Amino acid sequence: xxxxYEAHALGLxxxxxxxxxxxxxxxxxxxxxxxxxxxxxxxxxxADRALQYVRSSVxxxxxxxxxxxxxxxxxxxxxxxxxSAETAALVSEERREVMRALRRxxxxxxxxxxxRFYLDQPEAAIAQAMGISQSTVRSTAHRALAALxxxxxxxx
Amino acid sequence: xxxxxxxxxxxxxxxxxxxxxxxxxxLSLQDQVPSGRRTRAGxxxxxxxxxxxxxxxxxxxxAAAASVIAVVAASLAITGNLSEGRSAAARAxxxxxxxxxxxxxxxxxxxSRAALASVPGFYVAMTPGGMGMNNRAQVRATATGAxxxxxxxxxxxxxxxxxxxxxxxxxxxxxxxxxxxxxPGSAGESIEQRDDDSPTKFFVLHLSSGGRTARxxxxxxxxxxxxxxxxxIALSPDGxxxxxxxxxxxxxxxxxxxxxxxxxxxxxxxxxVWLGHGAVIGNQKPxxxxxxxxxxxxTLAFQIVPANGAIEVRLLxxxxxxxxxxxxxxxxWKHGDVAGASGVVINGGSGANPANSLRSYNTLITPDGTKIxxxxxxxxxxxxxxFDAATARVVSDTYPQATDVLWTxxxxxxxxxSNASTVGVLTGGDFTPLPDSSDLGIxxxx
Numbered sequence: 274x275x276x277x278y279e280a281h282a283l284g285l286x287x288x289x290x291x292x293x294x295x296x297x298x299x300x301x302x303x304x305x306x307x308x309x310x311x312x313x314x315x316x317x318x319x320a321d322r323a324l325q326y327v328r329s330s331v332x333x334x335x336x337x338x339x340x341x342x343x344x345x346x347x348x349x350x351x352x353x354x355x356x357s358a359e360t361a362a363l364v365s366e367e368r369r370e371v372m373r374a375l376r377r378x379x380x381x382x383x384x385x386x387x388x389r390f391y392l393d394q395p396e397a398a399i400a401q402a403m404g405i406s407q408s409t410v411r412s413t414a415h416r417a418l419a420a421l422x423x424x425x426x427x428x429x
Numbered sequence: 430x431x432x433x434x435x436x437x438x439x440x441x442x443x444x445x446x447x448x449x450x451x452x453x454x455x456l457s458l459q460d461q462v463p464s465g466r467r468t469r470a471g472x473x474x475x476x477x478x479x480x481x482x483x484x485x486x487x488x489x490x491x492a493a494a495a496s497v498i499a500v501v502a503a504s505l506a507i508t509g510n511l512s513e514g515r516s517a518a519a520r521a522x523x524x525x526x527x528x529x530x531x532x533x534x535x536x537x538x539x540x541s542r543a544a545l546a547s548v549p550g551f552y553v554a555m556t557p558g559g560m561g562m563n564n565r566a567q568v569r570a571t572a573t574g575a576x577x578x579x580x581x582x583x584x585x586x587x588x589x590x591x592x593x594x595x596x597x598x599x600x601x602x603x604x605x606x607x608x609x610x611x612x613p614g615s616a617g618e619s620i621e622q623r624d625d626d627s628p629t630k631f632f633v634l635h636l637s638s639g640g641r642t643a644r645x646x647x648x649x650x651x652x653x654x655x656x657x658x659x660x661x662i663a664l665s666p667d668g669x670x671x672x673x674x675x676x677x678x679x680x681x682x683x684x685x686x687x688x689x690x691x692x693x694x695x696x697x698x699x700x701x702v703w704l705g706h707g708a709v710i711g712n713q714k715p716x717x718x719x720x721x722x723x724x725x726x727x728t729l730a731f732q733i734v735p736a737n738g739a740i741e742v743r744l745l746x747x748x749x750x751x752x753x754x755x756x757x758x759x760x761x762w763k764h765g766d767v768a769g770a771s772g773v774v775i776n777g778g779s780g781a782n783p784a785n786s787l788r789s790y791n792t793l794i795t796p797d798g799t800k801i802x803x804x805x806x807x808x809x810x811x812x813x814x815x816f817d818a819a820t821a822r823v824v825s826d827t828y829p830q831a832t833d834v835l836w837t838x839x840x841x842x843x844x845x846x847s848n849a850s851t852v853g854v855l856t857g858g859d860f861t862p863l864p865d866s867s868d869l870g871i872x873x874x875x
Binding site: 274275278282283286287288290291296299300303304307367368371372375379386387390391418421422425 | 433434436437438439440441442443444445446447448450453454456457658676
């Protein structure tokens with residue numbers, strides 16, 4: 274369990290952070306996912322699939338957090354660390370715009386885009402992680418990109 | 430970095446890399462009990478939290494059919510009628526000042542009894558069924574917290590996603606969906622997951638005079654297809670109209686948002702599509718509603734989140750023809766952005782109100798139309814803040830522990846609000862917790 278955590282915690286926290294925009298919440302979600310894995314460890318039919326299980330748990334935890342957390346302000350607006358260089362600031366603003374738009378998408382659309390563009394997962398893996406069909410992954414991604422493009426266009 | 434895909438990839442990767450290697454806190458498995466080693470006490474505690482140990486299973490009803498559903502659950506020795514329900518406040522728990530928690534068995538003060546009697550006698554709360562699903566709706570007595578009836582989501586639906594109430598203390602509307610359980614995975618787990626794409630069906634939940642029986646009946650409103658997400662609902666005070674925040678993945682514009690107002694009796698619809706900047710927002714959490722009605726049953730308050738992250742509260746005349754909402758409508762409120770950098774502005778003017786930011790999405794208009802009530806977390810206002818609807822001036826600012834405002838009386842003098850641990854009545858700045866409300870981490874409506 275510890276080895277699994279040490280090997281994958283960073284990636285999973287980063288995944289949750291992209292989804293939630295809140296580091297503390299992201300770490301909580303990952304801790305809870307590993308806690309759930311620990312409680313069910315004896316029931317695992319295949320320990321090699323533990324990562325798959327815990328990743329699904331993290332996604333579920335993010336959904337739950339997004340649905341249930343009590344936000345400070347209207348949105349958990351992503352606020353990256355301050356940067357000094359103007360160039361970096363421009364890059365940061367571009368990123369903020371994209372992340373802001375991403376977080377305004379419905380949960381499933383956001384998940385599909387994050388799994389596709391952050392984890393570079395193929396459709397089959399996304400479908401398995403989200404418990405949906407590959408055709409639903411495709412259609413959701415299509416809708417998500419259209420919606421995101423429109424949201425970004427509005428900021429111009 | 431020309432394509433949208435490239436922009437997304439760069440943004441998510443750069444964002445993720447803000448979490449530096451080695452900065453993650455170590456794994457903590459304290460209080461975790463591995464499978465096969467659960468204790469009887471642990472199982473009992475878990476069952477107690479879910480409520481199954483509190484009420485005999487035989488008292489929990491099961492929905493009979495998807496058409497007209499009548500489900501009656503047991504009355505639990507509480508009220509026989511509304512007035513009795515309110516007078517039960519005298520038997521409810523007393524408040525320990527300063528803690529926000531109730532003390533079972535103590536007699537309430539006159540002030541607490543009065544507070545609990547000043548709000549609707551019944552409310553409907555969703556009960557969690559695991560992984561965010563709410564597969565039952567409970568009818569509860571506000572004054573005592575007693576569960577008077579329990580209604581299951583009728584097949585094929587298996588979860589309630591929204592609830593809203595009329596002003597008569599008897600009529601509620603719930604939205605039901607069929608969420609898709611993930612089949613047992615390779616790890617042997619059965620994980621349930623919300624299916625955002627599943628259709629939504631609306632039902633009316635009507636209580637008998639004493640709240641002992643709850644009849645759930647389908648409304649003639651067409652089922653919302655999976656391509657339309659329902660992001661919040663609000664029933665008009667007389668129960669004749671249902672306002673719905675919708676987010677469409679289809680025509681006219683993918684990703685567009687808007688408001689549909691249905692005539693409950695016929696299912697007839699008016700629809701306004703937001704094509705301006707930002708989006709009409711719905712609930713992002715289980716409390717309250719992003720929509721609220723004035724007592725005239727015509728004026729609907731809704732919220733817009735522009736791209737800059739601020740929030741605007743606007744009023745919609747629902748008697749007007751449907752269409753687009755690209756132009757400004759009615760009174761416009763702009764709350765400061767989440768950083769609390771700007772002030773409240775009315776009608777686009779330069780408002781002189783203090784910097785504020787909203788703590789929750791559920792900004793309400795008082796039924797008399799005189800105030801806008803919200804929970805702020807700003808530098809000069811922080812708590813339950815009421816703004817004069819005509820002047821945008823702050824009328825009152827109390828109870829900084831509040832997290833959401835869930836119900837208001839006609840003038841805003843009595844509210845139901847939540848704090849971090851419970852729900853209660855706020856009147857004159859005094860908070861009276863509702864009995865047995867600490868488990869209400871779920872959606873409720875009065």
